[in-house]
Amino acid sequence: xxxxxxxxxxxxxxxxxxxxxxxxxxxxxxxxxxxxxxxxxxxxxxxxxxxxxxxxxxxxxxxxxxxxxxxxxxxxxxxxxxxxxxxxxxxxxxxxxxxxxxxxxxxxxxxxxxxxxxxxxxxxxxxxxxxxxxxxxxxxxxxxxxxxxxxxxxxxxxxxxxxxxxxxxxxxxxxxxxxxxxxxxxxxxxxxxxxxxxxxxxxxxxxxxxxxxxxxxxxxxxxxxxxxxxxxxxxxxxxxxxxxxxxxxxxxxxxxxxxxxxxxxxxxxxxxxxxxxxxxxxxxxxxxxxxxxxxxxxxxxxxxxxxxxxxxxxxxxxxxxxxxxxxxxxxxxxxxxxxxxxxxxxxxxxxxxxxxxxxxxxxxxxxxxxxxxxxxxxxxxxxxxxxxxxxxxxxxxxxxxxxxxxxxxxxx
Amino acid sequence: xxxxxxxxxxxxxxxxxxxxxxxxxxxxxxxxxxxxxxxxxxxxxxxxxxxxxxxxxxxxxxx
Numbered sequence: 001x002x003x004x005x006x007x008x009x010x011x012x013x014x015x016x017x018x019x020x021x022x023x024x025x026x027x028x029x030x031x032x033x034x035x036x037x038x039x040x041x042x043x044x045x046x047x048x049x050x051x052x053x054x055x056x057x058x059x060x061x062x063x064x065x066x067x068x069x070x071x072x073x074x075x076x077x078x079x080x081x082x083x084x085x086x087x088x089x090x091x092x093x094x095x096x097x098x099x100x101x102x103x104x105x106x107x108x109x110x111x112x113x114x115x116x117x118x119x120x121x122x123x124x125x126x127x128x129x130x131x132x133x134x135x136x137x138x139x140x141x142x143x144x145x146x147x148x149x150x151x152x153x154x155x156x157x158x159x160x161x162x163x164x165x166x167x168x169x170x171x172x173x174x175x176x177x178x179x180x181x182x183x184x185x186x187x188x189x190x191x192x193x194x195x196x197x198x199x200x201x202x203x204x205x206x207x208x209x210x211x212x213x214x215x216x217x218x219x220x221x222x223x224x225x226x227x228x229x230x231x232x233x234x235x236x237x238x239x240x241x242x243x244x245x246x247x248x249x250x251x252x253x254x255x256x257x258x259x260x261x262x263x264x265x266x267x268x269x270x271x272x273x274x275x276x277x278x279x280x281x282x283x284x285x286x287x288x289x290x291x292x293x294x295x296x297x298x299x300x301x302x303x304x305x306x307x308x309x310x311x312x313x314x315x316x317x318x319x320x321x322x323x324x325x326x327x328x329x330x331x332x333x334x335x336x337x338x339x340x341x342x343x344x345x346x347x348x349x350x351x352x353x354x355x356x357x358x359x360x361x362x363x364x365x366x367x368x369x370x371x372x373x374x375x376x377x378x379x380x381x382x383x384x385x386x387x388x389x390x391x392x393x394x395x396x397x398x399x400x401x402x403x404x405x406x407x408x409x410x411x412x
Numbered sequence: 413x414x415x416x417x418x419x420x421x422x423x424x425x426x427x428x429x430x431x432x433x434x435x436x437x438x439x440x441x442x443x444x445x446x447x448x449x450x451x452x453x454x455x456x457x458x459x460x461x462x463x464x465x466x467x468x469x470x471x472x473x474x475x
Contacts (some may be wrong), residue, residue, distance in 0.1 A: 150420040
């Protein structure tokens with residue numbers, strides 16, 4: 001080998017020693033993970049990338065390693081804080097040392113991670129999605145739908161094997177009120193890369209037969225890490241806003257929320273809470289019916305009671321009413337008989353008066369009275385009253401009547 | 413009473429109307445029994461809607 005040549009190993013060793021001498025510090029690096037996998041040896045291998053401002057092409061790339069010991073320390077902290085596992089597509093802020101190995105080349109050793117950066121990035125992504133939905137004017141579309149009064153036909157989007165789905169069905173079936181719910185599962189992948197397309201397909205299938213359902217429930221049981229950012233999708237959120245049925249979201253996370261929580265008609269924490277929500281709706285209706293039943297029977301009872309009361313009162317008043325009526329009639333009779341008596345008395349008196357009058361008039365005609373006044377009556381011998389001279393011839397015997405007797409005489 | 417084409421909501425509205433009428437004493441006593449019977453039918457219908465599978469659902473389940 002000529003003196004001015006070096007072996008590859010020597011060159012790499014040179015690079016390594018230069019790097020180790022000049023870049024011995026640890027650096028806080030902000031980058032995106034394009035690969036992330038836990039190897040069977042316990043080490044966690046990643047690939048860091050940086051894209052240009054358009055976000056389409058890579059401008060930098062580096063392999064990275066989280067050695068098993070470090071991984072066991074920082075991974076649980078990261079998962080606890082973010083609710084996410086380290087995975088491809090995620091933006092991270094990690095503390096790295098630069099290393100170069102003669103055989104494996106350039107690599108970054110991760111010594112620490114800052115979960116708040118990732119959380120901030122996820123929150124920013126959510127904000128961007130929500131802002132876009134707002135700008136599209138569809139953010140609250142699903143919330144403006146009204147749940148029907150009767151909610152019993154439920155289209156469920158979940159994965160068949162998920163514990164959350166089983167809990168949901170069990171709880172609906174064995175509710176305390178005897179409520180009946182009809183559920184049908186529209187299976188979807190609820191974790192990983194295919195969440196978006198798979199849930200979108202399930203929603204489309206439900207929308208196609210919307211008249212068969214009262215509402216949609218999207219549920220997934222929560223695990224230690226939920227990878228909620230699978231649901232932070234503009235297309236998924238937009239699809240929910242445009243569903244013709246109210247959508248209830250319960251994707252099982254206690255701490256965090258996804259954009260779906262902001263667009264769904266109703267958000268609940270867990271599948272069990274989703275079931276409780278539906279049962280409560282039914283229970284409210286049952287209570288309403290119970291109340292109506294009570295009002296109706298109460299009103300009918302009151303009306304009948306009022307009628308009884310009225311009748312009782314009438315019966316109680318009856319003797320009094322009868323007595324009053326009798327008294328009134330008696331009084332009327334008395335009055336009548338009095339009027340009758342008075343009328344009779346008046347009539348008798350009138351007759352008496354008339355009689356007296358008649359008597360007076362009659363007495364004026366009495367001849368005895370005329371005789372006493374000085375008049376006298378002349379009669380023929382055979383007793384005829386002499387009223388003219390012509391009746392008397394000379395020699396006739398005449399009788400003259402005075403009040404105190406009769407004188408005989410003879411005409412000359 | 414025919415409840416075949418009746419919806420739960422319509423039945424509920426009828427019940428509410430009946431309750432108001434009866435509470436206001438607007439139901440003549442001669443009709444009280446008939447109205448009560450109607451109400452009972454509607455109540456039973458509503459309860460069944462909440463607690464039983466509909467014919468349509470039964471058909472779907474039978475498929």
